Amino acid sequence: MAERELIEYIRKLAAVDKPPWATVGIGDDAAALEVPGGGQLVVTTDMVIEGVHFQSGTAARLVGRKAVARALSDIAAMAARPLCTLAAVNFGACRDETTWQELSRALCETAREFSAPLIGGDVASGAGPMSVTVTALGIPGTHGIITRAGAQPGDAICVTGQLGGSIRGRHLEFRPRIEEALALAERFGVHALIDISDGLSTDALHVAEASAVGMVLRASEIPISLDAVDLAKETGRPPIWHALNDGEDYELLFCLSEAQAQEVVRTGLKGTVVSIVGDVTSERESYLLASDGRREPLAAEGWEHLT
Amino acid sequence: MAERELIEYIRKLAAVDKPPWATVGIGDDAAALEVPGGGQLVVTTDMVIEGVHFQSGTAARLVGRKAVARALSDIAAMAARPLCTLAAVNFGACRDETTWQELSRALCETAREFSAPLIGGDVASGAGPMSVTVTALGIPGTHGIITRAGAQPGDAICVTGQLGGSIRGRHLEFRPRIEEALALAERFGVHALIDISDGLSTDALHVAEASAVGMVLRASEIPISLDAVDLAKETGRPPIWHALNDGEDYELLFCLSEAQAQEVVRTGLKGTVVSIVGDVTSERESYLLASDGRREPLAAEGWEHLT
Secondary structure: OOHHHHHHHHHHHHHOOOOOOEEEOEOEOOEEEEOOOOOEEEEEEEEEEEOOOEOOOOOHHHHHHHHHHHHHHHHHOOOEEEEEEEEEEEOOOOOOHHHHHHHHHHHHHHHHHOOOOEEEEEEEOOOOOOEEEEEEEEEEOOOOOOOOOOOOOOOEEEEEOOEOOHHHOHHHHOOOOHHHHHHHHHHOOOOEEEEOOOOHHHHHHHHHHHHOOEEEEEHHHOOEOHHHHHHHHHHOOOHHHHHHHOOOOOOEEEEEOHHHHHHHHHHOEOOEOEEEEEEEEOOOOOEEEOOOOOEEEOOOOOOOOOO | OOHHHHHHHHHHHHHOOOOOOEEEOEOEOOEEEEOOOOOEEEEEEEEEEEOOOEOOOOOHHHHHHHHHHHHHHHHHOOOEEEEEEEEEEEOOOOOOHHHHHHHHHHHHHHHHHOOOOEEEEEEEOOOOOOEEEEEEEEEEOOOOOOOOOOOOOOOEEEEEOOEOOHHHOHHHHOOOOHHHHHHHHHHOOOOEEEEOOOOHHHHHHHHHHHHOOEEEEEHHHOOEOHHHHHHHHHHOOOHHHHHHHOOOOOOEEEEEOHHHHHHHHHHOEOOEOEEEEEEEEOOOOOEEEOOOOOEEEOOOOOOOOOO
């Protein structure tokens, strides 16, 4: 059973109970709800696990940073603004009090850096790997939340930044694209939005499925990071494979009208580079278009959490 | 460094950032906040870890149930009503898909049972123990939230149910005291409220510290469960030691006027038995009063999560 199959299993179980005030339930980057009394909230919970999301021996400061930034990237992916965070830390077999304190400090400081103060949590230790689960609450921007489900045939597909090879360090020290996502909703009428955590290929397919459209990615337009180029020398794979499948880029993947896409590329997005990498089609088929015109079916070869 | 020391360390770090709309921050059973746009929320995040909160081999159904019920007990401890839940499941080394599904189903079903539908989450696997982190959101009852901090000298100290020996099974199958807590706030003007997760001794000291009062518990009045009596035969400790220190009772400990306490005991609390177990004093000393009049300082010998 793959991650997506289990999530689909849970989504179906939970769908029975989905209350009308939960405007987005299981299956998007975050849930959204109307709070009794008036406000709207976006909420997500996200784990980082030693040996899965970070290597043993990674500085506690970076573990705490990643745990918070990862959850806030999910808030950004709904075009929402972070409000606050809670952290549940399982120190596992670690009994080093300096590590406990440094990790705790990193959680508080990263939360502060992105204006999402830490207001609660839980701590425990036991055996095995360390893990940190961060819950983030956010509030929709003035244009409301943006889900994975709004891509329209004819839309351009865009990404921020450069992709691939994040394992060389970027996966620990990225900035969640909060301001960029809010600007996309408020100034560029973005239709669909997701953060690239599982990999461009997998996450593009997530948007395709949620929006009931096809995605055509043009290989020659995909921005490949220098990390991906370096990593390719070690792995023997082409750099574009890494850009498509490595995941943990925490860049934004989004769909909007061709004209708006041109405008974003022209004006830039809060100083962050944007690339148009493909088109949304009405076919229910998604593929990668090589520069010689060959089509390769887009396969979900990105990150798989259940192995 | 003990759990309370680390939490105090984090509380101080986070206090710098505590925004005015976070009406309760780190250090109570749950955080409370005013949502921009209107409405008030209570939010908590809570872990159960294999080998710490449940034994290896425990039925997945019970693990899922406990994970949700534990978080909802924290919502109850604020006199709030559950709204919804999110669950982050780390299956650890477990690769058994039946377990994955049964655990997922238990999370959904327990959430449904207590009217807190599951609206989001995260799944992963890796190595080591399984763990489940549940985040619960709740809304204050009509009389607002009740914290640990309102106990007043002269108040009676009460508990619901019977205490001790929960390890014999109750720690997996308790019902969070949601309706009882709401009734305490709405009908009996309760001053301070906490759920007994760490043990009566430790949790009474939590209330004493938060309320800046002393707690006098009368040994002869503490309701000792049959489980504690049975367990005492195995451990050689007196049953009352287990009632005071075992923890994971998930009963309510609360303080209210003597007259209201008598009234609760007389009328009962949604069918749940209530015992008056002591008095709140203005001294900053807390102790256990034996039937022969001896005083023993109340020691936090309850559950310690960082060992």
